[in-house]
Each structure stands twice: as C-alpha cells, then as structure tokens.
Amino acid sequence: MALHGGDTDTLHMELEIEGAPVSVTTIHPGGIKTNIARNARIDPSVTENARDPEKARDDFERLFITSSEKAALQILTAVQRDRRRNLIGPDATVADFVSRLPARLCQTVLEKGAKKRRH
Numbered sequence: 024m025a026l027h028g029g030d031t032d033t034l035h036m037e038l039e040i041e042g043a044p045v046s047v048t049t050i051h052p053g054g055i056k057t058n059i060a061r062n063a064r065i066d067p068s069v070t071e072n073a074r075d076p077e078k079a080r081d082d083f084e085r086l087f088i089t090s091s092e093k094a095a096l097q098i099l100t101a102v103q104r105d106r107r108r109n110l111i112g113p114d115a116t117v118a119d120f121v122s123r124l125p126a127r128l129c130q131t132v133l134e135k136g137a138k139k140r141r142h
Contacts, residue, residue: 035107046105048098051119053112054087055094061087088114 031049038046065083089112101109110116121132 032107048102048106049108050098050101051108051110051115052094053089053110053115053118055089055091055112056087057091086114088112 031047035047035049061084063083065080094111097109097111110119121129124132
C-alpha cells in the first residue's frame with residue numbers, strides 16, 4: 024500500500040497507540056540507479072534547448088547516484104530498526120534539508136543550483 028508521508032506518520036502513531044504488532048516506515052528516495060530511471064521519458068523541453076541532447080540525457084542519468092543494491096540495504100535496515108522515516112541516498116538528505124528552509128531561501132537555493140547546472 025502506498026501512502027503519502029503525512030498519512031504514513033498518522034498510521035505510525037495509530038499503530039503505536041494501539042500497541043499493534045506491526046509498524047510502518049516512510050521511505051524518501053533520492054535518485055536511484057535503476058532501469059526505470061535509465062529508461063524514463065525526458066520531457067522534450069529538457070533536450071530541445073540543450074546544445075547537446077545526448078549530453079542532457081547523460082546529465083539526467085548522473086542525478087541517480089545511489090545503486091539499487093545500496094538503496095535496498097538502507098530500506099531493509101530502516102524497516103528492521105523500525106525507523107519512522109528514512110532518506111535514501113545523499114541527494115535525498117540534501118532535498119530534505121532544503122525543503123525545511125524558509126520558502127524564499129529554499130527558492131533561492133534551488134534557483135542557484137539550476138543556474139549552476141545550466142552552465
């Protein structure tokens with residue numbers, strides 16, 4: 024069953040209150056190297072404005088930095104340790120940190136990062 028983060032947090036609390044023999048862990052993945060990522064459709068706007076469309080695709084694939092094996096191990100460890108939420112990969116940790124910044128600062132960080140990638 025797929026739940027959103029807030030729904031999973033609520034379910035986790037309800038299970039704890041009831042003393043249920045099961046638990047729930049929310050997984051927040053970053054870029055995971057899988058065939059799904061490799062074969063993902065890229066919006067034409069990403070490649071049509073690029074000087075080198077093939078390089079744009081390669082750059083996109085470089086965003087997926089965590090191997091599927093490492094992600095699976097991190098997920099299994101989180102479930103075994105009954106963690107409420109688990110960030111998979113360093114990029115997920117960065118995204119989580121940036122999302123917790125005040126809105127204007129978050130936007131500034133994302134804009135600067137996007138501009139840096141374009142050059």
